[in-house]
Amino acid sequence: MTLLTPEPTEGLQGSRSPVLRTARLVLRAPRTDDAKAIKTLINDRRIAENTARIPHPYTLKDARAFIAAASGGSQPLFVIALADGRIVGGCGIGTLRADGPEIGYWIGVPHWGNGYATEAARALVDHAFGDLDYEELRAGARVTNPASRRVLEKCGFQWTGVVLQRVVALNSSAPSDRFRLDRGLWASLRNWGKLSPID
Numbered sequence: 001m002t003l004l005t006p007e008p009t010e011g012l013q014g015s016r017s018p019v020l021r022t023a024r025l026v027l028r029a030p031r032t033d034d035a036k037a038i039k040t041l042i043n044d045r046r047i048a049e050n051t052a053r054i055p056h057p058y059t060l061k062d063a064r065a066f067i068a069a070a071s072g073g074s075q076p077l078f079v080i081a082l083a084d085g086r087i088v089g090g091c092g093i094g095t096l097r098a099d100g101p102e103i104g105y106w107i108g109v110p111h112w113g114n115g116y117a118t119e120a121a122r123a124l125v126d127h128a129f130g131d132l133d134y135e136e137l138r139a140g141a142r143v144t145n146p147a148s149r150r151v152l153e154k155c156g157f158q159w160t161g162v163v164l165q166r167v168v169a170l171n172s173s174a175p176s177d178r179f180r181l182d183r184g185l186w187a188s189l190r191n192w193g194k195l196s197p198i199d
Helices: 032-042 060-072 116-130 146-154 183-191
Strands: 025-028 077-082 087-097 100-107 136-142 158-167 172-182
Touching: 025 116, 032 060, 032 087, 060 077, 077 116, 087 116, 087 136, 100 116, 116 136, 116 146, 116 183, 136 146, 136 158, 146 172, 172 183
Parallel strands: 100 136
Antiparallel strands: 025 077, 077 087, 087 100, 136 172, 158 172
16 A cells, blocks of 8 residues: 555544555545445445445435545545546445444445455555554444455454444344454564455
């Protein structure tokens, strides 16, 4: 991952929201003109039901609220784009529970199975520990979503248990596997080359 020139968007802990580059992806702050592409890509029940905060149906108003939160909020939020600029998903770091900051991500259904979620999640984790000086991160994956669980395991997250997580799209709670990664384990895995290349 390479850190590029920050864009003029406030991020977490008062830092500027950077552009993160991986081998195939660009993670950048969402822009106003991204709203239609975000809405079109994310408006799929399969995505919403596997995340905590994404509603279904997902409207243009929801996309604009996401963009506004990214530009004025305290949580770093990114769209995940290919080198040609096409948006394939989104990710960010936020606090959903009292146990600390956690990463979240989604990939549009047409782009599933390409390893983009793992690549973006690793960039986000590297940014959190390497640039934002976090000591630990949390994450969750619905127990019915083994693909997301594999993403977290490839990033070094360790399973900590199962909790009931509120899922906006379901208007209910559902069992969610919880994961944790601390700075020490992240640094060890990077030093031993266990977090690259993306597979």
